[in-house]
Amino acid sequence: MEWLSEFGAIAAMQGFNGLSVFCVLLLMALGLAIIFGQMGVINMAHGEFLTIGAYTTFVVSSLTSSYAPAFGPYYFFLAIILSFFIAGAIGWLVEWAMISKLYQRPLDTLLATWGLSLVMQQGFRSIFGAREVSATLPDWLMGSWNPTEAIDIPRNGLFVMGLTLLLTALLFLMIYRSRWGLQVRATMQNRVMARSVGINTKRVDRMTFALGCGVAGVAGAAFTTIGSTGPTAGSLYIVDTFLVVVFGGASSLLGTIASAFSIAQAQSLLEFFTSGSMAKVFTLSAVVLILMLRPQGLFSAKVRK
């Protein structure tokens, strides 16, 4: 009997782990999904925008502990908001200086943003040093929540989950309910037509890109609770992120969500029953195999081209 309840507890925690990996993947991918899915732009520097968020959090954390220790428990919210705006602003600049000149050449965007990621990595190294840094987390983010004796639900996992849900909901509202979202979708469907009905497509592009980068910044801030902050931390995420978006079919947010979910569950289960390395190989292979059988991704409408 005791064995059974323990088994239940582990199953519950493992289930939570699957959800938590799902949220991490989704959070990483959201910004990219907006940029890639809505604009067709491949941003290889996406990981570095995550890192901007992480370093922002680190700076806010250090400043808080030196100048306003009383504010310690709450600095994280400020860090998230700042991360959004800083990453967004840099994204805005990048769109203005680079991306806007490459819209006709998606593969070249991919290469140019790769160059950008090198520059950004070295930038982080010059500013913050080669070593990894660690933001001090407020106590309420540490430790776990125990619904029963045997179950530990990590609080940072809950936090990431909540943040993911909130962000996803906001993005859904923005893209599918707001006037701005309508303009974005109109621009993506038919640029010329959108322009002729008075939409400033350049501005829409710029804002979309900035939004995607801002979301990446928020993700980066959130990841300081579960991962490392260093100049090359972003490159750890980039391939997984792309796979999630591509696997999801690139054009719909729903697809991205579904694909993050399936990859996360597969990974989490395989990790539990095999081992870390093998799980990674199996998951990636499965994704590639499925992409070969269904190159358009999991979710994409059949349309007359």
Next chain:
Amino acid sequence: MKNAYESLLGGKHGAIGLALLAALILVVFPLALDAFRLNMVGKYLTYAFVAVGLVLCWGYGGILSLGQGIFFGLGGYCMAMFLKLEASDPESTKIQSTPGIPDFMDWNQITELPLFWEPFHSLSFTLIAVVAVPVLLALVIGIAMFKRRVGDVYFSIVTQAIALILTVLIIGQQGLTGGVNGITDLRTLKGWDIRTDEAKLILYFVSAVLLLGCILIARFIVASKLGRLLLAMRDKEERVRFSGYDVASFKIFVFCVGAAFAGIGGAMFTLQVGFMSPSFVGIVPSIEMVIFAAVGGRLSLLGAVYGALLVNFGKTYFSESFPELWLYLMGGLFIVVVMYFPNGLAGLWDSHGKRWLARLQRKPQVAAAPKPVAVAPSKRPTPELETTP
């Protein structure tokens, strides 16, 4: 005869260009550089194999593979396995618990040579495998992707994922592959010590000649109807398809050719550097190889070689002198080339160099003080180097 001249050498201009390159790598470098620097150039030339293949795939075929490191690595590993077996004869491995197998296997408690290593006792098998293994994998990937019309960007990302998977696999199976350290401490090829300066010089020349051979093959492909079809496909894929061509098979073909070149490059790399490791299979080296092709000019076979040489020289020089600045330069170079000089060095040469040369020929007296060409870099590509995809 005329035909061969036209298609292999690309007429007068092509022949001169090729002769210049051949003179540079076969005569100038060996004379001007010491053994140490020449060995470095030899290493760069092995990357040029990949870059030449990328010109075919990317420049002509419009297929941007971000996983050429896979094929470079496979070719290199095939060669390394042969050399490692030769270095692991029972005599020199007698302190191991199982003599006669590679040292890293012994450390991993493997007591018998794995089956897939066995054929690599044979040099002829190895030489075939260096080309065949990469080509077979390219064929499988190509059939799966192109027959199903996977788009450019998806293709790039999927190749990247495959590069990642292969790296994780090689590192994870260290008993069979040497893991993250790779296959190291390679010594002799059929008893011939590959570590001496003379051996390195000979290997350099082998590498250079093979590279020129690959360029000739690539030239032949580009000059044939197939080359024209590739360009046509890149711009008007539907039209080509509805003219009765199986578009996928052409893409698969160039992808396989690119893989074969990369495999040869990898094998020559192993021979000259003396080891092979998973760090050449992954995403970063794969993208760097694209940089070489981009800098040289994605539509120029010779440019790819210059690109590989130049970027690597720059890398060595700047990383020695300004390690802090190196990544800024590399990243910046890449951004600028892609954004403003999509045809790379070759494009610059066509828009500026040739004009300058023509002026030089017409008015030799002006050549003493050539005025800087005050024209903004022409974004309009010349006819034979037609446009960015």
Next chain:
Amino acid sequence: MNSPAGFQAAKPVLAIEGLTVSFDGFKAVNDLNLYVDRNEVHVVIGPNGAGKTTVLDLICGKTRATAGSIDFDGRELTKMREFDIVRAGVGRKFQNPSIYENLTVFENLEMSYPAGRKVFGALFFKRTQEVIERVEQVAQEIMLGDHLHRQADLLSHGQKQWLEIGMLLMQDPQLLMLDEPVAGMSVSERVATADLLNRISQGRSVLVIEHDMEFVKSIAHRVTVLHQGKVLAEGSMEAVQSNPKVIEVYLGH
């Protein structure tokens, strides 16, 4: 006006039966039956969104049918790959001229020469005297004989349309499908195109989609009116024009 009388009884070269395709539940073509006879110029008209271009897409394999059959000279096209359909003798011109703009007229035509179509064939393809003659002959036919070595993007819009037709002729197809061949042409170019079509329909069938009724009148042996993915009316131009259903559809729009 060449009347195809005497061939009516022969088996049609193209027989479309029960053809249906749906995009996410929307039936762009719905249980369509359409027949094209040998040596016939058959024009399909209909309002926007009637499914005209989709029908061409289905025949040439660009879009896969949900149901139904397309029989071409005894072969079932719905299961064949695009390039096999082309090799079986179906040529397709797209709505916007789709030519290789940075190649010359000669090279454009040569590209469609039905040899060296496989990888190694293309690799070792040689420009023989036979190829050159065939290219010159087709160039004459499409009124571009004097422009053989001109780069294609320097041609006028009408000439580009002809060039694409010429590229199809190089393949010597049994069935030629043209999507709005005179769109954007001047009046004189239209007349020349009508003549061209009448010439080249000798010995082959032509399926045309067109909006320009004057042009249709000048070439059509038979007209089919499509509406919402179905055949609304079929017959001679005169019969179709006086059909009340057709009038309603066109005026209703």
Next chain:
Amino acid sequence: MDSQPIRLLPRRLAVGAAALSLLAGSLFSHVASAEVNTTGLAVTDSEVTVGILHSATGTMAISETGSIQAERLAIEQINASGGVLGRQIKVIQEDGASDWPTFAEKARKLLVGDKVATVFGCWTSASRKAVLPVFEKENGLLYYPTFYEGLEQSKNVIYTGQEATQQILAGLDWVAKEKGAKTFYLLGSDYIWPRTSMKIARKHIENVLGGKVVGEEYYPLGNTQFGSLINKIKLRKPDVVFAAVVGGSNVAFYKQMKAAGVTADKQTLLTLSVTEDELLGIGGENMAGFYASMKYFQSLDNPNNAAFVEAFKAKYGKDAVIGDVTQAAYLGPWLWKAAVEKAGSFDIDKVVAASPGIELDTAPEGYVKVHDNHHLWSKTRIGEVQKDGQFKVVFESDLIEPNPFPEGYQ
């Protein structure tokens, strides 16, 4: 001993070289360069050139920076105290750029081009494996600072870090004895060092300690999701988690352990791969109470170390931290100096021959001695992680003999 000039030197003096470096330096300085350098190394009457070969850029720069700093500090101190054989040390530093062929290339440049008398460098095993054939062929000398998997012994390398058995066995013995540990969960990043270390650990646990391994697994380098692993640990309830996770994964692993409630009060964890350097990124509060098994901690309480830490901070700032490898890197130049002065020559063969038996009383870690197998005799310490990012030393072993090819552990 085939070279005459050496015989001319007072041998007794040479043996105590380390302690008497100042005196020795002034005595040896009269010896002409032709006599102390018969193989054409870059040695002049006033100067000797050495190489430093680490990654200053790329992913490994994070780890290797500390080693560069320590080596430069040691060289500076040696120069201030009169140099080696009366010659000031000049440094040529090359960047391996976290890329193994670059390491091999730069090693060749240092040995063939610059003719350096010795090289201090490398960090990862992969980079060492890449340069090893170069050092063996060109007959160079490398001082390698990192604790590593063992299974190697080259005439041309002096290993100043611990090999696996030194680091592992004492640690396991300690947890078995002090914590009564019977069951172990082994876990590491997926490459050769963790895998070899865990293999040794498993043999020791099963054959010597009579314990049981309840789990063993490896995660790809750079993995950041450890939830499933943590759940497995909870399920199997090992007495000890024995970890060798590296790089960015380290940070993720410990943050997630803490968040999942697997903290020191509930779970004993012993790691091989967390030094003060890594703690900077992980944050001491995320790991407090866990143990690390190393030969050196910055908090070691002895006069040598106090002086070393002070000098290091004076040079690199008060926030600088010193990890195990940094200290081992610091030993390199001192060991080389002692060996050169014992040999009375810069010739590689003579320095190599003189190396075994070299002792260093001045090492920050205490006393070390070079073994015949080119590794160091050293003590292993267990440190308990403190919230401030330092370790509290809770155990110190006797001097342990290095054993890179451990019988019965392979």
